[in-house]
Amino acid sequence: MHTPSRRMVLGGSAAAVLAALAACSRSSTSGSSGSTPPPASGGALQWWDHFEPLEGALQGIFDTWSSGADGEVERTVYNPNEMGQALQLALGSDQMPDVFSNLTGIPTPALVARGLISPVTLGADAQASTSASLFEGVHTFDGDVYSVPIFSHQQHSTxxxxxxxxxxxxxxxxxxxxxxxxxxxxxxxxxxxxxxxxxxxxxxxxxxxxxxxxxxxxxxxxxxxxxxxxxxxxxxxxxxxxxxxxxxxxxxxxxxxxxxxxxxxxxxxxxxxxxxxxxxxxxxxxxxxxxxxxxxxxxxxxxxxxxxxxxxxxxxxxxxxxxxxxxxxxxSSGQFWQSSTSGHGEGVSALFSLLATPEFAQALAGNMDQPPADLSVVAGADVDPTYSRAIEIFSDWCRLxxxxxxxxxxxxxxxxxxxxxxxxxxxxxxxxxxxxxxxxxxxxxxxxxxxxxxxxxxxxxxxxxxxxxxxxxxxxxxxxxxxxxxxxxx
Amino acid sequence: MAATIAHAPGPPRGRRVSRWVYVFVLPTLVLFGMYTIWPSVSSIFYSMLEWRGLGVDRTFTGLANYERAFSDPLFWGSVRVTVLVIVVTVPIRLAAALLLAIMLNNPRLPLARLLRTAFFIPVVATTAIVGIVMGFVLDPSSGPVNAALELVGMPAVDFLGSSDTALSSVMVVHVWKWLGITMIYWLAALQTVPVDLYEAAAIDGAGAWRRFTHITMPLLVPFVVIIGMLTVVETMQIFDLVLTMTGGGPFFSTLVTEVYIYQQAFAASNPNLGYAAALGVLFGVFTVLVVGVMLLLVRLVRGKGADA
Structure with a gap:
């Protein structure tokens, strides 16, 4: 049996350390493996949110967008308790996703003022369908649209x-x-x-x-x-x-x-x-x-x-x-916001326009989560009678x-x-x-x-x-x- | 004398070996610098900022966060709870673990190895899981502890939901969880007591109690402070157990300083990393002070031992 010399052991150890350092270097710069997300400027459009029940509805618009554009969306769903921490870390390391849900605790005007989010350009249909539900200071700033509400204000938790x-x-x-x-x-x-x-x-x-x-x-x-x-x-x-x-x-x-x-x-x-x-x-x-x-x-x-x-x-x-x-x-505030570091401006605008379609509202109702911005679509959705009942109650008893x-x-x-x-x-x-x-x-x-x-x-x-x-x-x-x-x- | 010096073990090729010493120490220095020195220095820097942890908006505010901490009743309340946990649980852990160690150190005790393992198992269990499981065990509606109380005709106790009992419940679970590690420390210390002293004392007619008070205890005194110090530091790291069992509630009754720092940094409606860093630095200073006092005690005890 060959016994390695001390020099061989030392040399091997040095090589292992160098290899480990090189591996660390790769993982921190490419971001293409493990849990480290890639930078927002290239590759798939990164979408982070905390709305786990929206899987089906969001996947629908992702598929619609992907089929007409040369791109794909990578969605990461966070536990609401961890979403704010994830954004804190992402901001600190310049790894913000293209789109995120705002669980930062910072009001939207402050996000705008600090240059953390950027406006989108809605399609003509989306502009028409959201004209009554967009408020300056909540969704638009200086006339620029930053988000569209997908949920109704007609709801409560009691x-x-x-x-x-x-x-x-x-x-x-x-x-x-x-x-x-x-x-x-x-x-x-x-x-x-x-x-x-x-x-x-x-x-x-x-x-x-x-x-x-x-x-x-x-x-x-x-x-x-x-x-x-x-x-x-x-x-x-x-x-x-x-x-x-x-x-x-x-x-x-x-x-x-x-x-x-x-x-x-x-x-x-x-x-x-x-x-x-x-x-x-x-x-x-x-x-x-x-x-x-x-x-x-x-x-x-x-x-x-x-x-x-x-x-x-x-x-x-x-x-x-x-x-x-x-x-x-x-x-109702917007749920999704485009990071100012995003390199997918057109893609995000297209996706936000799809959020304003009746098809998305219908799919949203089907998830039986927070009520969709347009409560009337629930009547035509395949939902449990208790959900329909809850929406009726909100229609009658919840105001703006x-x-x-x-x-x-x-x-x-x-x-x-x-x-x-x-x-x-x-x-x-x-x-x-x-x-x-x-x-x-x-x-x-x-x-x-x-x-x-x-x-x-x-x-x-x-x-x-x-x-x-x-x-x-x-x-x-x-x-x-x-x-x-x-x-x-x- | 000259011959002794000539044959003393030493570096045969001093300068080359000293270079290798630096090479081998380097990884430790680098890792210690990266994971201890750098975060500590960063925390001190962050503690002087008005910084939400989001974006590049950082305003240097000097000692403003420290001024706020000194007038923050919740921070001082959390320090009080932390100190209370230390004052109550550390003596109990030290005494109970010593008792167990002495029993398990008896070579004639049957199943000693099995018992040692049994007492050590909670130590290796994940603290967060222990906290969650204990939530079920202590449940006032359907937990086994309250079922047992009901069996003997006692009223149900809301162990974790009442501010009268929540802290005591957390402390009991904490002592149970970490008793095994303190027991291992004591078992290691007991191995240093020469067996022939016991044999000589037995020949002289000393009973078990006199052997304990006149041989075991005096020889264990130097270990008391060091094991106590380790236990205090472990007790200060009670974050995961409190977070999973009570989250610091009800109504701040179990809010230890680590949980309060976490809440300020990540769980507040408007997080404030600068303030959380200031609280962390203050808590670090507190920890260093406690450990420093205990190290002084170690030196004192050792000095007295040497004098004796």
């Missing part, structure tokens, strides 16, 4: 999804589109009294969803709100009559008391305290609870993961004090709120400058129902005041930088909850 059998046993009406708070509490108490099933599963560990649900319920209790977009971020939500933050207002206090009453009634599944939305949904679908608050996407998730349970499910609007409460969201951002895109710079206030709204809900906060009114007032002070500071900063913005941009004295604040009212 639909009451229920096990029909359990609801009927408790004397509830599964056909009712709405319920009062008193009736809702009675039903949950009745179900819980049986001892076999809890009345209600909740996602207390998911503070983001908690704040959405509190905002929805507060509107249902009559609290009119201005919202910059269809998303729910406390910094974006103000009292339209004064422009102030109003989380300590009567609607919010009543909504919080209502949620607390469900807990003190003993209606809540005990494990809810440590469940996020996915876990709470799974517990509910497994029969541990009868009712679950969620958005319209619940139909799609159930169809994919709990298909046996879906036929036993019904849905009503969120409960409100009198069973007739409206909710509203701001204009005024948006300070649409009035003055400079508002976006203010929001981008603001630091997050903690405990945030969801954490305050968590603290109140968990017994960590004894005085909800004081906690909410402190939160509103802290947000107001932070906004004042942010306004000073952006005004000093040359942006024209003032508190008057947040005031909409002519708005009433239950009406649409359409583009012609700005």
């Amino acid at each position: 639909l009451a999804w229920f096990d029909v059998e359990q609801l009927e046993r408790a004397g509830g009406d599964p056909e009712a589109a709405t319920q009062t708070w008193d009736e809702f509490r009675r039903i949950l108490r009745e179900i819980g009294a049986g001892g076999q099933t809890a009345g209600w599963a909740w996602n207390i560990a998911f503070d983001g969803r908690l704040q959405e649900q509190l905002v929805d319920l507060a509107q249902g209790a009559g609290q009119a709100l201005a919202l910059n977009t269809a998303g729910v971020n406390p910094a974006d939500i103000t009292d339209p009559s004064t422009g102030e933050y109003v989380f300590h207002g009567e609607g919010f206090l009543q909504a919080l008391e209502f949620l607390q009453s469900l807990v003190t009634d003993g209606a809540m599944l005990p494990a809810s305290t440590s469940l996020d939305a996915r876990e709470a949904r799974a517990r509910w679908a497994a029969g541990e609870a009868a009712v679950f608050f969620d958005g319209p996407w619940n139909s799609g998730v159930l169809a994919g993961q709990f298909a046996d349970f879906l036929p036993r499910v019904g849905v009503t609007n969120m409960p409100t004090p009198d069973g007739a409460g409206y909710s509203a969201r701001g204009p 709120a005024p948006s300070p951002l649409v009035r003055n895109p400079g508002v976006g710079a203010v929001i981008a400058e603001m630091e997050e206030i903690r405990p945030n709204l969801g954490e305050i809900v968590q603290g109140c129902v968990g017994g960590d906060i004894d005085d909800p009114q004081t906690a909410l007032k402190t939160f509103s005041d802290a947000l107001a002070a932070e906004r004042d500071r942010a306004i000073d900063v952006v005004v000093a930088a040359g942006t024209e913005v003032s508190l008057d941009d947040w005031v909409f004295t002519d708005y009433e909850l239950g009406t649409d604040y359409s583009a012609d009212r700005y």
Whole structure:
């Protein structure tokens, strides 16, 4: 047997180190293998988003575009929790995709101002079909189109999804589109009294969803709100009559008391305290609870993961004090944006034009995720009856709120400058129902005041930088909850 | 004396060997520089920026992030929780692991190897998976722990969902998860105690307790501080267990500093990498201070041992 000499071992080791370094060098520059994405300037068009249920709908437009163009799309779907981190890393290493969904936490106007996204050129048909749904400051800037909304603003996250059998046993009406708070509490108490099933599963560990649900319920209790977009971020939500933050207002206090009453009634599944939305949904679908608050996407998730349970499910609007409460969201933001580093401008423009076609909206409805921008296409789509029902409820009870951002895109710079206030709204809900906060009114007032002070500071900063913005941009004295604040009212 | 010097082992060809020494040290220096020095220096630089982690917008703000940290109640709350975890779990781990090690070090104990393996298995289990599984184990609705409590007529306990019990629950799981590694440290330390001392003491009529207090403990004292230091540093790295078991909640009751830094950098509605870096630097300084104090203790103990 040949024994290698020390020189041979050293030489071999040096060669191995050099080979490893060379391999590292290759992988960091070509980006064509492993998990490192290639640079956006060449090769396939890179598309990053966090909308896993949209696989079928997006693949349809990718195929349509690929068949008429000399190119292909490589789509990467991220967990929503990881999308922001991925974009942070991609920006830091000049490896931004051509198209991305904006989970950066930065409002769109700030993305434009920082030169992170670039405009697209829509085809004539797309321009015509989106003319009423594009808002300056949200989708267009200085007249240039940056994105098209694919989802409707007519939605919320607090639909009451229920096990029909359990609801009927408790004397509830599964056909009712709405319920009062008193009736809702009675039903949950009745179900819980049986001892076999809890009345209600909740996602207390998911503070983001908690704040959405509190905002929805507060509107249902009559609290009119201005919202910059269809998303729910406390910094974006103000009292339209004064422009102030109003989380300590009567609607919010009543909504919080209502949620607390469900807990003190003993209606809540005990494990809810440590469940996020996915876990709470799974517990509910497994029969541990009868009712679950969620958005319209619940139909799609159930169809994919709990298909046996879906036929036993019904849905009503969120409960409100009198069973007739409206909710509203701001204009639906665009979901996809073109990176300013993209070398596929024409391809991205063509793909964004395809996002505005009825065929895409129809395919989108088929996914049973967030409702498509044009709700009317759902009627002709192959969807579960619960999804159709949810869309009917949204058509009847969800409206378009005024948006300070649409009035003055400079508002976006203010929001981008603001630091997050903690405990945030969801954490305050968590603290109140968990017994960590004894005085909800004081906690909410402190939160509103802290947000107001932070906004004042942010306004000073952006005004000093040359942006024209003032508190008057947040005031909409002519708005009433239950009406649409359409583009012609700005 | 001259003969001793002449025969002392030394480099036969000093200058060539010293070159090779540098060559062999080079990879360590390069890797240490890349993965320890450079990130540390970068963190200090980032901590002086107003930087969201997105785009090239970076504003130098000097010590503003540090000023903010010193007046941030959530940061100090997280430091308090971290210190509480250290103060409670480290002594428990040290004592329980020592007890186990002494028992398992007994050559007459049956199944000693099997038991050592059993206590060590949680150490090699992935912490994130342990955290998720423990969420099911401690579930107030259908978890086996609460089922057992119900069997004996006790009310269900919301171990992870109540701010009264969440931190205690995380600490219990943390101690269970890492007990095995502390036990291995103690077992290694116990191998340094000469067996003939025990034999001599036994001949002199010393019982098990006197052998423990007069032989084992005095000889283990130098190891207490070093094992304690390793355990403290491990305890400060509790990020993955907390994130998977409670995410820092409910209502900040388990918010340790590592999780708070992560939230500022990646999970905030408006991420702030500059501020997160400042928090990271402060936490690093805190870690160095703790380790520094413990190293001083090691020297003190060793100095006293040498004097004795």
